[in-house]
Amino acid sequence: MHEVSICQSIINAVEEEFPEQLENIREVHLKVGLLSCVQPEFLQQVYKMMTADNELQRSVLSFERTEIKAECESCRQNFKVENYVFVCPVCNIPSNNITEGNELIIDKIILEEFTYEEVNQ
């Protein structure tokens, strides 16, 4: 439900990281964990609207969903959490040690870069 404020954070983060190259950004790629409470498809629409008339207008938002994984405190194996049962399938011990699924990060930016020759063609 808070996709607009998340989207503003994306734009702020990108502006801070690539202040001189905003117009060259073509793709902003996110990793969105299943536990992050964010709808990435909706986020894409919001991003489109919020960047329609600024320097980021030639960029798109893409994402990959990450599954929930936790580490068993007994056998130390990473296991996939299904149906939100945070219990190791081997040891049958509950675990709060979430290793994946919480993330909401920008993990990749694709820039269109020009060589000196291309700029001066």
Added chain:
Amino acid sequence: MKKLTNKAAGTLRAHDISLNLLKANDLVAEMIRSDMQCRNILLLNLVSSPGSGKTSLLEETIKLLKDEVNIAVLEGDLETERDADRIRKQGVPALQIVTGGTCHLEAQMIHQALPKINLDNVDILFIENVGNLVCPASYDLGEDIRVTLISCTEGDDKPKKYPSMFLTTDIMLVTKTDLLPYVPFSVEAVTKDAEEVNASIQTFVLSSYKGNGMSEWCQYLIQQLEQKREKNSVNAAL
């Protein structure tokens, strides 16, 4: 850096980075946490669906603990001063944070509100979050303890339906238990589901209307306050 196909006029290059989108919130939350540490205040964040009894719980908690500890409350709502008014009637300081439509409280809102409320001699500060079982889960407010309320009229299936909230919470409070004889709600089932989502969750079962279970809840608060103070004084001595 990886070179990608040359579709456009320039060359497309992927830059691997790692920018946490909740970093700004988490930094402010840490500032609040250390502020509360200095003031020796126990900070709790109350979350739940609308209408599960957060304000009523606070009213009754204040009545029971008024002589022992000083309490203050930050009230988050989309609109109106109503909840803060209810709390002020109990004789404790309360400040309303009107989010104007935002579905959750963010650390920045708490940070801005703190100077507006008198925290001298306050022992326990409650934040009553916006009634919503989804979005508040993602926003750390610098609290020591996150408390999720679930009233038995809501149904016992909530922990599995809203796992993020139950995963990030320390305490589950089953409220309105005076209505248990009239609704198909199983305390056992809700506890089992909550523990499957969050192994370390602690459950209290109470009715703020009839008073059942309130003394255990209040004892827990006092005990947590004492623990925090003890830890603080040990840290100060080191």
